[in-house]
Amino acid sequence: MGAWVRVEVRVEGVVQGVGFRPFVHGLATGLGLAGRVGNDVRGVFAEVTGVPEAVEEFLLRLTRDAPPLARVERVTAGAREPVPAPGGTFSIAASQDGGPPGTLISPDTATCADCLAELADPEDRRHRHPFVNCVNCGPRLSIVRGVPYDRALTTMAAFAMCAACAREYHDPADRRFHAQPVCCPDCGPELRLIGGPSGGSGEPVAEAARVLRAGGVLAVKGVGGFHLAAPAADERAVAELRARKRREERPLAVMVADLAGAAELCEVDAVAAALLTGADRPIVLLPRAARPVRRVAEGVAPGTARLGVLLPYTPVHHLLLAEVAEPIVLTSGNLSDEPIAYADDDAMARLGGVADAFLTHDRPIDAPVDDSVVRPHGGRALVLRRSRGHAPAPVTLPWAAPRHVLGCGAALKSTFCLVKGDRAILSQHFGDLSSYETLRCYVEGIARFAGLFGVHPELVAHDLHPEYLSTKHALDLPGVETAGVQHHHAHIASCLVDNGERGPVIGVAFDGLGFGADGTLWGGEFLVADLVSYRRAGHLDQVPMPGGPAAVRQPWRMAAAYLAGLPDGLAAKLDVARRNESAWEEVAGLARRAAAADADSPLRRVAPPTSSAGRLFDAVAALAGVRDTVTYEGQAAAGLEELADPAERGRYRAPVTTGDPLVASGSALVAAAADDLLAGVPSGVVAARFHNGLAGLVVTACRVIRDGTGLTTAALSGGVFQNALLLERTTRELGEAGFRVLTHERIPPNDGGISLGQAAVAAARDHAGVYGGA
Numbered sequence: 029m030g031a032w033v034r035v036e037v038r039v040e041g042v043v044q045g046v047g048f049r050p051f052v053h054g055l056a057t058g059l060g061l062a063g064r065v066g067n068d069v070r071g072v073f074a075e076v077t078g079v080p081e082a083v084e085e086f087l088l089r090l091t092r093d094a095p096p097l098a099r100v101e102r103v104t105a106g107a108r109e110p111v112p113a114p115g116g117t118f119s120i121a122a123s124q125d126g127g128p129p130g131t132l133i134s135p136d137t138a139t140c141a142d143c144l145a146e147l148a149d150p151e152d153r154r155h156r157h158p159f160v161n162c163v164n165c166g167p168r169l170s171i172v173r174g175v176p177y178d179r180a181l182t183t184m185a186a187f188a189m190c191a192a193c194a195r196e197y198h199d200p201a202d203r204r205f206h207a208q209p210v211c212c213p214d215c216g217p218e219l220r221l222i223g224g225p226s227g228g229s230g231e232p233v234a235e236a237a238r239v240l241r242a243g244g245v246l247a248v249k250g251v252g253g254f255h256l257a258a259p260a261a262d263e264r265a266v267a268e269l270r271a272r273k274r275r276e277e278r279p280l281a282v283m284v285a286d287l288a289g290a291a292e293l294c295e296v297d298a299v300a301a302a303l304l305t306g307a308d309r310p311i312v313l314l315p316r317a318a319r320p321v322r323r324v325a326e327g328v329a330p331g332t333a334r335l336g337v338l339l340p341y342t343p344v345h346h347l348l349l350a351e352v353a354e355p356i357v358l359t360s361g362n363l364s365d366e367p368i369a370y371a372d373d374d375a376m377a378r379l380g381g382v383a384d385a386f387l388t389h390d391r392p393i394d395a396p397v398d399d400s401v402v403r404p405h406g407g408r409a410l411v412l413r414r415s416r417g418h419a420p421a422p423v424t425l426p427w428a429a430p431r432h433v434l435g436c437g438a439a440l441k442s443t444f445c446l447v448k449g450d451r452a453i454l455s456q457h458f459g460d461l462s463s464y465e466t467l468r469c470y471v472e473g474i475a476r477f478a479g480l481f482g483v484h485p486e487l488v489a490h491d492l493h494p495e496y497l498s499t500k501h502a503l504d505l506p507g508v509e510t511a512g513v514q515h516h517h518a519h520i521a522s523c524l525v526d527n528g529e530r531g532p533v534i535g536v537a538f539d540g541l542g543f544g545a546d547g548t549l550w551g552g553e554f555l556v557a558d559l560v561s562y563r564r565a566g567h568l569d570q571v572p573m574p575g576g577p578a579a580v581r582q583p584w585r586m587a588a589a590y591l592a593g594l595p596d597g598l599a600a601k602l603d604v605a606r607r608n609e610s611a612w613e614e615v616a617g618l619a620r621r622a623a624a625a626d627a628d629s630p631l632r633r634v635a636p637p638t639s640s641a642g643r644l645f646d647a648v649a650a651l652a653g654v655r656d657t658v659t660y661e662g663q664a665a666a667g668l669e670e671l672a673d674p675a676e677r678g679r680y681r682a683p684v685t686t687g688d689p690l691v692a693s694g695s696a697l698v699a700a701a702a703d704d705l706l707a708g709v710p711s712g713v714v715a716a717r718f719h720n721g722l723a724g725l726v727v728t729a730c731r732v733i734r735d736g737t738g739l740t741t742a743a744l745s746g747g748v749f750q751n752a753l754l755l756e757r758t759t760r761e762l763g764e765a766g767f768r769v770l771t772h773e774r775i776p777p778n779d780g781g782i783s784l785g786q787a788a789v790a791a792a793r794d795h796a797g798v799y800g801g802a
Contacts, residue, residue, distance in 0.1 A: 034108040040071040041101035042132045044177035047163030050205040051095050056118040066121035067176035071131040123176040135417050136251045138309040138341035140165035158219045158344045163207040170252045170397050179208045183392040190215035223385035236387040237351035245269050247383035252397025253370035254361030266327040272382040274364045276659040279329035281311045281336040283358040285349040290337050292321035299404045308417025309341035310400035333670040367469040370396040397456045405752045419456040426530045430794050434485035435787030436498040438779040445783040446483040447791050454784050461497040489513050489790035493543035511790045515542030516553045517562040518785030519745035525788045526775040531558030534733050539746035540642035551640025559792035565733050566690035572622035572635035574615045583646035583664045584608045584656040589619035590647045590698040604650050641748045644694040648718050652711040669751045672715035680721030684728045692729045697721050723757040743770040747778035
């Protein structure tokens, strides 16, 4: 046996609020080590003394056996002067709060199985306690007010622990050892019902269930904000919820009690089951069951083949679902275009005309955190909205940024991203920056994260679009250097960071619209890109958008624009032209004139040219009879994906014209679809051939770029690649053509990932000395 050694250890990452100190205590004690462990503003510090073999084992298991919610980024250990004998015991030291913040915070996490067992056990003192939690579950980001993560710096500070909870909190053998939100019915927050049939005088959960069973709308305070609930099978109640919330057709999520309940509504395979029951408990988009056991009102997700389903993730949800005994709609507590309500007074004011009753409590929420949304793809999750359960888990950059960076994001699916060193901290979802209320919430979120993580932005990255509120916010910030990052370069950069890559790659960025470097509206882009720079190597052919924004709301206008060059009278035979006969020729004529106009013509403002893949989807969706008008972004494209016959392997051919940049003909795909429809080919076959043809077009363009550059890696990003059919076929065919393919996994391919891409590009350029402050 060797001499005793003493080692000082620092652990960084998501190591506070996840039971890391109790874990270290148990590990050290089991190995016969003496010393201490504690929290500070940088993470967890420890000092261990013992025989070398035990200390080595301690360091190995510190990362290997870390608690399930922990994310260890780095462990550093430094030897100190040996001592003749270890002496003493191992203890948890008081937290240290000196120095700049540097630790990370865990996402909010669904109630664990142990806590659920207590919730259901009549003999347990936490039976039916709506706030049961432990080190392995419960609120984190939504209640934290500062670091180090201790009760005094959370919204639980006002709730003094009773003697029984204090004993658990100080017992190293208890799973609530140093669990900061620990509480029980004697000392924790209280649930209450405001309104309802008894005026709030009955048992809150039972009375809330009565509201729902009577067809009412219930506001429920969750972990990160309020939701609006209604019985999912009640057509009248769902219609009333939509009318009051002012949400026309966008699908609503359905909460079910358990996996069996999900399988009564949807097709649930092993991948879907794992996503539904994960600690993040997202909304999971699933195909409807061929023979559903339970009915869901048509108004929940009108005209769609998928449902967004989620399982309960707080004790309140579990209690409510058990009491109601049927699926409920659970949608964000807001009016359309507003942020989710999370403060009690604000919720009462904004939702008072929407909800018939409020199931609420007196534990404050310090930050709004909306639900995450995923869909299964390729045996894993394709993240569409990264929020509760994910944020603020960091993403590691390939190098450390010289300065602190803020990425401000885009206008839709808004997020922001802070960079400090090699950590990129992506915020939760805030929604579309189209109202003052959402902008205020977004700006407050930036200030909150900056304080929590000790980030003081010196370099601020923004989109090139001058009218985005996120761009205006960036340019209004005093005392910072600002940096514009092209929208589609940011998309590809977010995909690179998501995959731990630097590039260069062939980047395929397909989305609705993004401001191009030439002032036109891009959206079907082939880039040669790395994190520092990009070159536009190709794009879809440009077509006018007749009416500008009107063409986004009315996809038939894009069909008219794409078909404007057909021989006279041919387009008029199509059903889409007949349905819009009163305005079709006027719109087609505007498109023809705009296409022939000079770059400085006023017509280019009325019908701006675009290479958008999203608008290409809109045109084919209108052609195929999916939709002529939409009420939310991506509605027509999603319908076209669902319409496509999955067994169809035919495809439309589209030429790629070489050049710098190359031009890929989306117009040829539209013309081929029109020919098939005029020939009587079923619309489901047309939709499938279009998807297959677009995948083939991508492969052809990437081959041409590979021939000119030698690059063999392709990165797929942008909101169009939320389309699982297109993503699967494009990925497979690129692989068959010899490409290595990068797709998104942790970060949304849509605009929810733009802020990360912006921040990564700005940090990489700063590292390369591009900016003045480097």
